[in-house]
Amino acid sequence: MQTVKMVVTGPFNSGKTSFIGSVSEIPVVRTERKITDNTRSVKEQTTVAMDFGRITIDNDLALYLFGTPGQKRFDFMWEILSEGMLGFVVLVDSARPETFREARRILDTFRGYSPTPFVIAANKQDDEDAWPAEDLKIALGLDAEVKVLPCIATKKESVKEILLELLYVILESAPEDKAPARKK
Amino acid sequence: MALKGNLRDVGLNQLLNLIYLAHKTGALTVQNDSGSAGKARLYFKEGRLIHAALDGQEARLTDVLVKVGKLTPDQARAVRSRAKVDTDKELGLLMIQSGMLNQNDIIQGVKNYLLETVYQLFTWRGGQFRFEANELPPEERITVAVSLDHLIIEGSRRVQEWEHLRDELPDLDVPLRFSDRPDTNLRNINLSVEQWKVVSFINARNTIRQIANFLKVDEFQIRRIVYGLQTAGLVDVMPTAAPAARPVAPVVPAEPVGRGVLLRVIDRLRRI
Ligand SMILES: Nc1nc2c(ncn2[C@@H]2O[C@H](COP(=O)(O)OP(=O)(O)OP(=O)(O)O)[C@@H](O)[C@H]2O)c(=O)[nH]1
Ligand SMILES: [Mg+2]
Numbered sequence: 001m002q003t004v005k006m007v008v009t010g011p012f013n014s015g016k017t018s019f020i021g022s023v024s025e026i027p028v029v030r031t032e033r034k035i036t037d038n039t040r041s042v043k044e045q046t047t048v049a050m051d052f053g054r055i056t057i058d059n060d061l062a063l064y065l066f067g068t069p070g071q072k073r074f075d076f077m078w079e080i081l082s083e084g085m086l087g088f089v090v091l092v093d094s095a096r097p098e099t100f101r102e103a104r105r106i107l108d109t110f111r112g113y114s115p116t117p118f119v120i121a122a123n124k125q126d127d128e129d130a131w132p133a134e135d136l137k138i139a140l141g142l143d144a145e146v147k148v149l150p151c152i153a154t155k156k157e158s159v160k161e162i163l164l165e166l167l168y169v170i171l172e173s174a175p176e177d178k179a180p181a182r183k184k
Numbered sequence: 185m186a187l188k189g190n191l192r193d194v195g196l197n198q199l200l201n202l203i204y205l206a207h208k209t210g211a212l213t214v215q216n217d218s219g220s221a222g223k224a225r226l227y228f229k230e231g232r233l234i235h236a237a238l239d240g241q242e243a244r245l246t247d248v249l250v251k252v253g254k255l256t257p258d259q260a261r262a263v264r265s266r267a268k269v270d271t272d273k274e275l276g277l278l279m280i281q282s283g284m285l286n287q288n289d290i291i292q293g294v295k296n297y298l299l300e301t302v303y304q305l306f307t308w309r310g311g312q313f314r315f316e317a318n319e320l321p322p323e324e325r326i327t328v329a330v331s332l333d334h335l336i337i338e339g340s341r342r343v344q345e346w347e348h349l350r351d352e353l354p355d356l357d358v359p360l361r362f363s364d365r366p367d368t369n370l371r372n373i374n375l376s377v378e379q380w381k382v383v384s385f386i387n388a389r390n391t392i393r394q395i396a397n398f399l400k401v402d403e404f405q406i407r408r409i410v411y412g413l414q415t416a417g418l419v420d421v422m423p424t425a426a427p428a429a430r431p432v433a434p435v436v437p438a439e440p441v442g443r444g445v446l447l448r449v450i451d452r453l454r455r456i
Contacts, residue, residue, distance in 0.1 A: 080381055083384065175442065175443075
């Protein structure tokens with residue numbers, strides 16, 4: 001069984017666990033803890049090591065999705081998680097501009113590990129306070145060619161779209177298959 | 185006359201039992217010759233363990249207290265730089281006087297360190313040993329007396345666990361893979377950070393040993409972690425391939441994935 005891996009990252013509470021949960025065929029293996037510090041007011045549970053989901057492609061290929069922990073104090077996991085990934089998604093809570101700078105920091109950190117394809121998902125587009133994807137792109141100071149896509153992580157169709165867009169970016173930079181490798 | 189031998193023939197437990205029953209005083213030196221090399225020295229007084237030192241390990245009181253979590257590295261540095269004293273006893277006194285720790289903290293810390301050191305020796309499978317009667321640790325060290333009976337029991341338990349793990353996972357030079365048993369109940373899995381770290385390295389090119397080296401965990405720990413993942417149904421050990429000498433390369437990113445694979449993923453995703 002060959003496995004390929006993509007990473008879902010983003011600031012605390014941006015929707016990473018929801019994103020993976022929407023498409024994974026196995027219940028997301030979560031490592032969540034009750035929050036004990038003052039981020040408590042935002043939510044009850046947070047991911048402390050990573051989330052993990054799976055999509056079976058066919059008999060001998062599976063796609064694994066790894067979600068990073070959102071809180072800064074767990075960022076020692078990031079580099080480890082990004083090892084061998086095909087590409088990554090940075091989820092941003094579009095309704096919380098106070099997290100945009102952190103999103104940018106995360107993006108830069110991941111880009112620093114290796115030149116890996118990525119897309120930005122402007123999440124929570126169903127929230128009435130959500131910034132539109134195009135505005136978010138400017139707010140994050142991103143280059144024109146970077147894909148910033150509207151997203152609702154709780155909806156499977158939306159998550160599917162994001163993953164497909166990421167795959168198209170990956171495809172652009174993928175090497176041609178060597179002819180003999182394609183044995184039937 | 186010194187007692188000499190090899191741990192292969194006389195186990196550490198047997199030795200400790202002898203020292204315990206005969207109320208011996210002296211130093212036991214063991215030179216590990218299995219797995220990671222190393223040398224240890226254990227000191228006994230009237231059948232009780234009082235001090236242990238591992239080869240190359242700086243075992244000054246401040247280092248010991250940092251290792252067992254009673255002091256932070258910063259605190260240790262502060263004490264060391266302030267102190268014009270160099271014996272452990274003087275260091276201890278200084279920490280007590282400055283209110284950093286109390287006497288009990290220090291004794292507990294030294295004792296925990298002592299136990300952990302000896303437990304490590306239980307995983308050594310072989311090594312020359314030598315018992316020198318009446319030899320005592322350097323005068324300036326702080327010693328605590330640990331009764332050997334409990335230690336022998338705990339040691340035996342660890343030896344059994346170790347042997348069990350070695351039977352379950354005899355070969356570390358194989359890669360891991362995600363289990364594809366569809367019936368695995370992943371719902372209630374609760375993994376430790378160490379386990380997650382190992383999970384994140386799973387791919388056909390990384391052997392268990394390479395993962396362990398990269399994460400700086402020893403053979404006992406990596407076996408324990410992997411065994412836990414196996415029993416949780418999350419991973420399998422890949423069947424050993426051809427035993428061709430595998431170059432021990434550092435963990436490397438996966439090879440670029442070809443377009444064929446990507447197109448299969450895209451095709452499948454469109455249909456879910
Ligand atoms: N309205 C709306 N809420 C969302 C969306 N995605 C996630 N949420 C909610 O946002 C909150 C955080 O989602 P999580 O999936 O836990 O976020 P996370 O990034 O995994 O959080 P940490 O692991 O703590 O960093 C939850 O209450 C989700 O229900 C979305 O697209 N729209
Ligand atoms: Mg989460």
